[in-house]
Amino acid sequence: MDNRNDLWRQVDACKDRLIALSDRVWGMPEVCYTEARSCAEHTAELRHQGFRVTEQIAGIPTAVMGEAGEGGPVIAFMGEYDALPGLSQEAGIAEPRPVEAGGHGHGCGHNLLGSAAMLAAVAMKEWLAATGRPGRVRYYGCPAEEGGAAKAFMVRAGAFSDADVAISWHPNSFWEVAPPLSLANTRADFIFTGRASHAAASPELGRSALDAMELMSVGVNYMREHMPSDARVHYAVLDTGGIAPNVVQAHARVRYSIRARDLASMLELVERVRKISQGAALMTETSVEMRIVSAVSNVIGNGPLESALQGVMEELGPPRFDEADLAFARQIRATLSPKDIAAAWHAIGMPPTDAPLADFTVPLDAARNPAIGSTDIGDVSWVVPTVQSHAPSIAIGTPLHSWQVVAQGKTPAAHKAMVQVAKAMAGLGAAVLEDPALMAAAKADHARRVAAAGGYVSPVPPEVKPPLTMSTG
Structure with a gap:
């Protein structure tokens, strides 16, 4: 025309x-x-x-x-x-x-x-x-x-x-x-806090955040057997708690990317991963905070x-x-x-x-x-x-x-x-x-x-702000 x-x-x-x-x-x-x-x-x-x-x-x-x-x-x-x-x-x-x-x-x-x-x-x-x-x-x-x-x-x-x-x-x-x-997708950080101590002299006084993070990884890997085949979960370790093996690590941080074919399924999977992080913290007597970094819909x-x-x-x-x-x-x-x-x-x-x-x-x-x-x-x-x-x-x-x-x-x-x-x-x-x-x-x-699809609800919680520093620390 x-x-x-x-x-x-x-x-x-x-x-x-x-x-x-x-x-x-x-x-x-x-x-x-x-x-x-x-x-x-x-x-x-x-x-x-x-x-x-x-x-x-x-x-x-x-x-x-x-x-x-x-x-x-x-x-x-x-x-x-x-x-x-x-x-x-x-x-x-x-x-x-x-x-x-x-x-x-x-x-x-x-x-x-x-x-x-x-x-x-x-x-x-x-x-x-x-x-x-x-x-x-x-x-x-x-x-x-x-x-x-x-x-x-x-x-x-x-x-x-x-x-x-x-x-x-x-x-x-x-x-x-x-x-x-x-795929709908949420990126979330899981921040574990434990208690530092001398790993040889007084290991019983320490509570390892790194152990908690590793146990969370084990739990998520077992979860893969019981999630939809088109869902995806990946992770990147951001903080291992230091480089000294003779110190019980008091802090650790891991970022998870959790994906599913639709928004409702993704939000359900996010909740399951959150529960795994809480279980890892319970097993290690540490605490965990989940911080959503970003999220998108399908x-x-x-x-x-x-x-x-x-x-x-x-x-x-x-x-x-x-x-x-x-x-x-x-x-x-x-x-x-x-x-x-x-x-x-x-x-x-x-x-x-x-x-x-x-x-x-x-x-x-x-x-x-x-x-x-x-x-x-x-x-x-x-x-x-x-x-x-x-x-x-x-x-x-x-x-x-x-x-x-x-x-x-x-x-x-x-x-x-x-x-x-x-x-x-x-x-x-x-x-x-x-x-x-x-x-x-x-x-x-x-x-x-x-x-x-049940209407739109933003996957980004109201309190989460654009992560303007996510690439710079």
């Missing part, structure tokens, strides 16, 4: 600045809640593009929102820009080569994610101005998706309460509507939006890659295991080929077998009809959270995927504004699903 072509031309007209933004953010990787420079770059670009800017959303210094347009429905585009620890890597090199030993890196492609979402918002802003159509477009710059649950805190603060539709995407191996599946799908997005993505087609793009993708593939590559094809329910980059659209009704993680977009999906797409910014089979993703984060192929998915997101936003029946169907579908 002419309107859509006009919109896509707006994307092409604006793409160079947003590609440059993506590359700058790639070069300043910042982890959970420390994204000061990345947020500043996004904020400056929003102001340059003429958005009305609101900073410190939900009291989070690195969360920002830009709005443009007047009246009408609100279309929200969600972007991210946080990196991951320990994944520093040079760009365009198909071998491990850190820029900084032990440094951070964009191992999930959020430098591309945020910039493409903003590109879609910028194009829609210009399209609204050119057509005179009522409606508002928003870009939400969201930090700390990697474990910090910023969007859950933003939802709890009402940041999305008047949005009509929310749209996002994620770097991936394929061109597809993202399956609306994720994603709620939206059939009408997914069908509409599929139509836009089929109309656009996947990014057009050239021989240079394919050549580098083959180099990356050579660093992957056959299981990595097979797993990617298995996720979309299709037999493997030798293609290094995806040049097709995955059918909406494909018999997918997706690997399921957790995302704070889940909480947005409970309060706003939400849809996500995937775009092939990485060689097929590249595992997320790897140095290979960082190496591909500034390639021409990644830029092409970023621009193409911005067109898909903007195209869907325009379709929702142009078709009141689509918006009504999306809202009705959303209301039905949320009601069937």
